[in-house]
Amino acid sequence: MHYGIDVGGTKTEIAIYDPTWQCLDRWREPTPADDGEALLALLAGMVRKADRRHGGRGSLGLGFPGVIDEHGRLVAANLPGLRSFVLETALAAHLDRDFIIENDSRCFVVSETGPGGAAEGVMHAFGAILGTGAGGGALVDGRLLKGAGRFAGEWGHLPLPATAARRYDLPLLPCGCGLEACLEGYIAGPGLVRLHRHFGGRSTSAEQWHQAWLAGEGAARRARECHLALLGDALANVVKLLSPRVIIIGGGLSAMDDLVAALPAAMAEHLFPGVEVPDVVRSRLGDASGVRGAAMLGAGITTTA
Template identity: 65%
Template sequence: MHYGIDVGGTKIELGVFDSQWQRLATWREATPAADGPALLARLAAMVAVADAQGGARGTLGLGLPGVIDAGGRLVAANLPGLRELPLAASLSEHFDRPVAFDNDSRCFILSEVGPGGAAAGERYAFGAILGTGAGGGAIVEGRLLGGHGGLAGEWGHLPLSAAASERYHLPRLACGCGLHGCLERYISGPGLVTLFRHFGGEAERAETWYAAWQAGDPAAELAHRCHVDLIGEALANVTKLLAPAAIVIGGGLSTLPEVVAELPAALGRHLFPGVAMPRVVASRLGAASGVRGAAMLGAGACV
């Protein structure tokens, strides 16, 4: 058996998978985000339950938010209890088996190039998460791209271009990472709400924007056009750097088929003629993809 755990700011999800990466069981528990030792103890308890239920010890992989630096510490994540802990050493103290861990966005694309994924079998692929944040991960020559300092794939922290800022009269907003003008502030779910307000709309959630857009609200339509254009420009930059054969869109906004359908054209507008276009597709595995990718990571699949 193979266990994958997705550790979020509010919930922990553990999935149990067989050798064909079919899910056998899953459950969730609340995340004690501010208390590192309590969080590690909860993870260990969940794994112990999985072992007892399956009658064997499974391999283990963790998907974590934020950036994991070269020293094995968590950076820019909404898990304050883990930020000061050396993860590799701390995890080895709590589990009686090897533990693989990585950014949750990398776990996502690892799953999507696996069996049944939206980019199954691709050796060059990029996973773009559009949810509460905007994370990413890359597969290059069939392997996860980590990079120096663990920053590879963080497309959400590329800067808003001067041309886009001028085109839509957008201010440079402060980002939680400490920088200003990061794309995440404009292209994530909360970012879309920010755009809607910028153009004169009123909303607290992306669902409110969507209802207004469906009703033909001019501010909602302008926010949509700006949003898709910004994503297209960012993914064009990713394409110039990594040349993926497929870009898989995940996160809550990937469930809006109209948004995903417009991205290939938006991407193409920011590429020069003759460039091989990647196919842009929505995640086939949805919210389960990150958990499965963590399990695959723990088993050493495609790494």
């Protein structure tokens, strides 16, 4: 058996898979985000419970939001209780087996290029999550790219393009990472709402913006134009750096078919002749991708670069 754990700011999920990657069991527990010791104890307890329920000891992979730096510390705004821990060392003291830990966005791209994923078997892929945040992960030559500082793929913290900022008179917003005008604040779900309100709309959620856009509201149409320009520019930069064959879109905004369909043309505007626009596909496994990717990494399905 293979266990995957996806640690979120409010809920932590464990899933148990058989050797063919069929899900045998899964459940969620509230995340004690402010209490690191309680969170570590929760993770160990979930693993022991899985062992009892399935009569064995599964391999283990864990996905966390944010950046796990080169020193093993987690930089995640929604898990403040873990900031003082060297994560691998702290987990090793609570867990009775070997394990792999990874950023949840990189778990996502592993799952979606694995069996049954939207880009199954693809060796060069980029996974872009557009939900409450904007995370990403890359597969290069079939290997998960981590980089020296372990934060490769963090496209949401690329800077706002100056041309788009001037064209749409966008404010320079502070980012939770400590920088200013990171793309995440404009392209993720809450960012799309900010764009709508910037142009005079009144939505409070991405879903409300989408309904206004479908109804032809002017502010919603202007927000859509700006959002696509920002996404096209950002993903074109990813293409120029990594040359993926497929870009997989996940997160809440991926449910909007019209957004996914519009991305190739939006990227093409920012690519020079001769650079092929990659296929853009929506995640096939949805919310299950992160936890499944963690389990796959724990099982040694991919190597890391």
